[in-house]
Amino acid sequence: MDKKLVPDIVVARLPLYLQTLNRLQQEGEYNTSSKDLGKRIDISAAQIRKDLSHFGEFGKQGTGYSISFLIEKLEDILHVNKVWGMALIGVGFLGHAIANFNGFQNHGFQIKCIFDNDLEKIGTNIGEYVIYDSRNLAEVIQKENIKIAMITVDAEHAQNVANQVVKAGVKAILNYAPVKLIVPKSVQVQNIDPIIELQHMTYYLD
Amino acid sequence: MDKKLVPDIVVARLPLYLQTLNRLQQEGEYNTSSKDLGKRIDISAAQIRKDLSHFGEFGKQGTGYSISFLIEKLEDILHVNKVWGMALIGVGFLGHAIANFNGFQNHGFQIKCIFDNDLEKIGTNIGEYVIYDSRNLAEVIQKENIKIAMITVDAEHAQNVANQVVKAGVKAILNYAPVKLIVPKSVQVQNIDPIIELQHMTYYLD
DNA sequence: TAGATTGTTAATCGATTAACAATC
């Protein structure tokens, strides 16, 4: 079964479903329905059912979905029923914030190593981590078998860093630099860029 | 002319076009084409032309687009030909990083005030700013006529903060908390959530 | 049983692409 059978736009919604289910569970709920879930995230009940139907039958007529069961299934589908080691490259203010972010735990992710090319920073501590020399990037990433990188370097250096991590075996990049990275098709990239989001919103402002 | 005539998915691409044009200009280019632009950001030339055609005719047959002219037009369309004052609420590591981010300048945005509810932080400096007491949120936002808020508080407090800023007149929220905010339809919200992006990518990893 | 909600089908709606006349 080829993965491309599931549209990417559907895949993109699954983490949102998972997030919402986790929240419902925290609130002490045991069951939910496509209607209930949809109301929470402004998505039609039909779309939620259609999305889930790409992967199996997880609900029961009349009663809806078991939250814990659906969480389990979505974690399986998204491959976050394990912990992915991540590399963080670039220790500016943003890199610092991400290194200290404790929200990765319990959602399938863990920072394994942090890099910078600033001699002042290399060897110093950031939280529980030691900052490594960027020149050892490939070596460490390969040795630790890391598949995910978060890039928080300047726009000018981001493509160069991307090239390096890809060469070292990274298959997914979360890119915080405001550049479109060029990578092989086998490598996933998602961008986080506040300017893009802000400008999207100001269109609707006057 | 109702704005809803332009699909939101089209609007969402405009900031990306603008970013790319700015980069081209920095690289010393004066002209570009839908084909050239498209190749840079993996979007078809036809789509770029179609998107732009919602707003006017900005190119010339045979020669394409003047970069500076198209930048000007896109800035007009996105309303970033002015500087939007922004409020930042929540001074954890992430808020700290955003407060020190210098990428807002030149793209239409400027942080005007920063809030926290931690008595240890209130009154201290962060870069050029003084951290205000969250209890004065509404007052300051109204007085400074701020229309955009960036929320970097915990998931548990985000909705409460959103309610306050909306009440104070904010019309656009960049939400870094992993919650779906409930706001009036007249208020724009965009979310930035690394977990969501990472889980989207791990679907394709094995 | 009656009410609720699923998974799925078919219909609708919307977005993307291909093609081309116009023209720089």
Place this chain on the structure above:
DNA sequence: TAGATTGTTAATCGATTAACAATC
């Protein structure tokens, strides 16, 4: 002029929604 590229139309493609039989 010949080549290139626009803006736009129509065709294609894909995503969302409405509806409903199945069934808990």
